[in-house]
Amino acid sequence: MLRSTTLRVTRPRLAVLAAVHEHPHADTEAIGQAARALGDVSHQAVYDVLRTLTDVGLVRRIQPSGSVARYEARVGDNHHHLVCRSCGAIVDVDCAVGETPCLTASDGAGYAIDEAEVIYWGRCPECAFEKSE
Numbered sequence: 001m002l003r004s005t006t007l008r009v010t011r012p013r014l015a016v017l018a019a020v021h022e023h024p025h026a027d028t029e030a031i032g033q034a035a036r037a038l039g040d041v042s043h044q045a046v047y048d049v050l051r052t053l054t055d056v057g058l059v060r061r062i063q064p065s066g067s068v069a070r071y072e073a074r075v076g077d078n079h080h081h082l083v084c085r086s087c088g089a090i091v092d093v094d095c096a097v098g099e100t101p102c103l104t105a106s107d108g109a110g111y112a113i114d115e116a117e118v119i120y121w122g123r124c125p126e127c128a129f130e131k132s133e
């Protein structure tokens, strides 16, 4: 994946990219821990690499309101997310209908729209179950 970009392949980049692959929607802290398990990557390097990978489009950054930034390696398909209000669990949701952008604005105001980002808020099954008990 790194070779498909203009980025040099470095060990911190490989470690962080692998960590994002293994832990979709993880935050910087969790990615840092996973990356450090794979190699010697400093805290600052994790931040820098995540920013670089996001900039070149190998990693997507999502930030539900009230949450820290999360990262994932599933990019370019305009998928959406379900977020649990109670525990913060995040799940992927495929494009609502058809192709990117899957949502048609009621009034695009003349913009050439190429992406729609939707967050469905609610409670995950576990949290909904606990509440009903």
Ligand SMILES: [Zn+2]
Pocket (backbone or CB within 6 Å): 084, 085, 086, 087, 088, 089, 123, 124, 125, 126, 127, 128
């Ligand atoms: Zn939950």
Ligand SMILES: [Zn+2]
Pocket (backbone or CB within 6 Å): 024, 025, 072, 074, 079, 080, 081, 091, 092, 093
């Ligand atoms: Zn996702």
